[in-house]
Amino acid sequence: GEDVEQSLFLSVREGDSSVINCTYTDSSSTYLYWYKQEPGAGLQLLTYIFSNMDMKQDQRLTVLLNKKDKHLSLRIADTQTGDSAIYFCAERENFNKFYFGSGTKLNVKP
């Protein structure tokens, strides 16, 4: 299997930017994903990036990919209390294998 690693916790103040980091090991990954999980819910797809891209922006979300270092990050601008959740990064190795990190719990303080 492949290793996808994330830090466990991140705490920010409302209005600040949040940056959630992820590292992965599979250099053949084609797509990388960010999911959000709120308490008691399934995983919600936030965004994804193709492996030949460096950056993708979608409203308050910015994904940066450093393929050389196998590092993926998710930046949330103007973080709100509603952004409090667990964020998972995932990589797609081939069509049948996705590998997920253990999740980063984001706590947004008012």
Place this chain on the structure above:
Amino acid sequence: GAGVSQSPSNKVTEKGKDVELRCDPISGHTALYWYRQSLGQGLEFLIYFQGNSAPDKSGLPSDRFSAERTGGSVSTLTIQRTQQEDSAVYLCASSSLAGGQAQYFGPGTRLLVL
């Protein structure tokens, strides 16, 4: 349907009983996955179906676990002789070849084995 649906949303059972969990994927999605998420943990891959191909069962933790997918659509995950360590949230996801080939998840079934 509009999204992946799962039933039941919650299931409480006694140790030793069998349970069936159902997943209805997004219409037209050819791939279907089952994962298990224990409290506060990440996702543990269980099984994957792709079209009419033989399923990838490499993640099933024991022979008490089985799954089938009928007609390339609805899937049922069966756990026989449930144990307390089977208590978890069971998540189903489906995907297609479009849209970044992302997985779309259902809300999960919360299983509690007493």
